[in-house]
Amino acid sequence: MPHVFYIYPVCRGTCEGVIQHRRPDRPPSPPLLQNPRTRAQLDSLLVSGSHQELRSRLCSRMGFGTAGLRAAMGAGFNRINDLTVIQTTQGLFSYLSGFFSDFSSRGLVIGFDTRGQEESGCSSERLAKLTAAVMLSRNVPVHLFSSFVPTPYVPYAVKKLGAAAGVMITASHNPKEDNGYKVYWCNGAQIASPHDKEILRCIEEQLEPWSASCWDQELVERSPLTRDPLSHINRCYMDELSSLCFHRDSNRHSPLKFVHSSFHGVGHAFVQEAFQVFGFAPPIPVPEQKDPDPNFSSIRCPNPEEGESVLELSLQLAQKEDARIVLATDPDADRLAVAEKSDRCGWKVFSGNELAALLGWWMFFNWKQNHPDPADRDGVYMLATTVSSKILQAFARIEGFHFEETLPGFKWIGNRIHELSKSGHSVIFAFEESIGFLCGSLVPEKDGVSAAVVVAEMAAYLHEKNLSLSQQLDNIYQTYGYHLSKTSYVTCHDPSTIKRIFSRIRNFDGESSYPKTCNGVQIVHVRDVTTGYDSSQPDHRSVLPVSRSGHMITFTLQNGVVATLRTSGTEPKIKYYTEFCAAPGKSEPSQLEEELAKVTTGLLDEFLEPERNNLIRRFV
Known part of the structure; x- marks a missing residue:
């Protein structure tokens, strides 16, 4: 049966009160008067004749x-x-x-x-x-x-x-x-x-x-x-968080200083308490950003993944306080950004993939200290989304534990953790490249609070060994192979443009024909989880689940680069990911960077450029 909207123009309520969704066989009841501010928004749109805006707001869900x-x-x-x-x-x-x-x-x-x-x-x-x-x-x-x-x-x-x-x-x-x-x-x-x-x-x-x-x-x-549940849950969380602390006695005496920004969100008090649990002195808060502010008044964008441009106040404070490590949790404290001061080249802001290499190494290093029997590794897993770095796969290949990929989004990781735990397996680390990390399995969700204090302990331990985070990252790459990656996005507010872009890729050289090359480099495999196609499989069916809620296509190239284009599930973006995964000791980083840049440029110029007038590039 068709539905109609009853509109009460004289009522003082909200759009919620004045516009009620009803079946036409039911008489309207008196309007509910609740929130005058949203009603005022509709009144203003009516007075200004903004009919298209009204149609957008009221005719779709x-x-x-x-x-x-x-x-x-x-x-x-x-x-x-x-x-x-x-x-x-x-x-x-x-x-x-x-x-x-x-x-x-x-x-x-x-x-x-x-x-x-x-x-x-x-x-x-x-x-x-x-x-x-x-x-x-x-x-x-x-x-x-x-x-x-x-x-x-x-x-x-x-x-x-x-x-x-x-x-x-x-x-x-x-x-x-x-x-x-x-x-x-x-x-x-x-x-x-x-x-x-x-x-x-x-x-x-x-x-x-x-x-x-x-x-x-x-x-x-x-x-x-x-x-x-606040008091009870906070106490339980902090008690269990201590299971991730491996060097409490050393932490108490660490000379390292840390700066923390909560980006005007929820993280300040919780990160402070987590440091106390680990035996650290509290991190130095960025005063302009430690208290909640829904306007995010001191930052242009409340996303620490944007890097140095949004960490300006944190880096300035760290410079002033002689703090070597900056930690930034996003407004709801489920993501973590990290920067480290270098004596040679200023501040190094780690990508999500680089931090994952460090945290994955750290979690396995400490697990191994407590489980010297190699047979125990058969029950150990690390997880990452398929658009994230393959560095954990390199760890697993050499160290003998299990690694699995999931579709993008921590919901896939969280549900896989649950399945593995039911069969007696343990996940000691999981991540997605957009600075989302889970150390241990305290909660089946990315967690910036626990990740922040785990990074602090790792940095303190390395400092005792006269190593920085950057130096240890290089050690990891030398042991397991360099994994150089690039992640960015273009903004697109027009769904029809996005549809055209991915339709063109799927019919690049004729109907149902994907591109054969990218900037002159041969594409050897294509996986399209939106359609369930994977050319690398004997039956051409993707091993990963089909996901029709967005677009995601991955290209494996002859030079060893893996490149993915996908739409965001929460923002008007087309994200792109490229990574060169080298075997241990096989390549110089500069050579890998050249190959990576070549494919990244081709991905943008050949697959997205035809719609350039409808896209806003962040950076290349």
């Missing part, structure tokens, strides 16, 4: 992307706001209550970051309380953190408390205008298929708010079903 929703805050069905969060939570309740017979006793974990937007009133805390209100209105207990927490605390709490699922209100390192609704399954991993599709179906069946209670964020204060 957000879809479930990487583990949930992510969009700009504001009025409209394709924005993050009171109504869309209530609708999403109603759908989530509907699915969970049908899936878990004991959902009413297990409950839901809910956390939030420090985001907010004055013009819409859509703070993360408010949206978390509305999420709780929907569950409480159906007598489901909620474990709602009383204050902001790092994203990893939500999946950690889901597992620790035995909850059915978890929701984190965050947009991580996205621009300040955005927010998100991230969902975790009972195993602590981000939701994956088929749960995501079924939750989306349930959302679409539960669009009308059930009652006024769903809008009542004060319900969390009155309900006996509201529980605050």
Whole structure:
């Protein structure tokens, strides 16, 4: 049956209150009056005659992307706001209550970051309380953190408390205008298929708010079903974090100084406490960035992956304090950037792949100290996403443990960790190249808090040996082979352009024919996980799961370079990844860099250049 929208132009409410989604066979009920700020946004668009903008906001809905929703805050069905969060939570309740017979006793974990937007009133805390209100209105207990927490605390709490699922209100390192609704399954991993599709179906069946209670964020204060897990979960997390500390006595006496920036987000207090757990003096905070600020007023972009350009204040402070290591967690503290001062060439900002080489080496080095029997290695795994460096594969090949690749996104890593743990195997390190690291298996999610203090201990240990992080990275490459990589992106806001780009690649030399060369270098294998094609397999079927939610094509070239083009699941970007993996002692880095640059240039000029007018390059 077709659906219609009832509009109440004289009501003082929100777009959520004045525009209600209903079946035409049901009479409209009086509008709900909730958030005047989002209503004011619609009024302004009406007065200004911005009909196209109104159509965009009101005639399309957000879809479930990487583990949930992510969009700009504001009025409209394709924005993050009171109504869309209530609708999403109603759908989530509907699915969970049908899936878990004991959902009413297990409950839901809910956390939030420090985001907010004055013009819409859509703070993360408010949206978390509305999420709780929907569950409480159906007598489901909620474990709602009383204050902001790092994203990893939500999946950690889901597992620790035995909850059915978890929701984190965050947009991580996205621009300040955005927010998100991230969902975790009972195993602590981000939701994956088929749960995501079924939750989306349930959302679409539960669009009308059930009652006024769903809008009542004060319900969390009155309900006996509201529980605050903050103190308990923080204590348990810090206790378990100590299992990753291998040299506490040495840490107490380390002369190294560390600077930490929390990028105006949640990380400051948690990183400070983690350092205390490891026996370190607390890191020196960047004063302009240690306290929450939803406007991210001191940085142009709240993403530490951008490198030196967004670490300016951190590096200046480190220079002033004579600190050799800078640590930066992103606003929800699930990612970590690291920079090291060099006596010869200023500051070295490590890429995600370089940090993974160091952390992978460190975690295995310490594991091996406690497990001298080589037979024990058969139960040990390291994981990485397929667009990340193959350096862990080189480790595994020489050291005798297992390495596996997953599709991009930590939801694949988290769910694989769960599967391996059920069969008695242990994952001692996992990462994705976008500075997302998991040391040990404390939580099946990337974790910037634990990674920060593990890097600090590794740096302190190496300092005792008169080695810097950069010097140890070079030692690793000499032992396991140089792995030089380049990762960047182009911005594209037009979905039709993205579709044309990937369609052209898939029909490059005629229908269903991929490119044969890249800048004159022969392409020997093509893998397209969007279609399930892999020319390297006897049946041409990809070993990795088919993923139709985005585009991803990988080219293996004759010179040894592996190159991938893929769309981002959370941002308007086409990302590209190239890596040259050399055998130990076989090549000079300068030669590898030349070959890598040649393929990277070809990837951009030959595969993306025809749409250059619709793309914004970051750098080459």
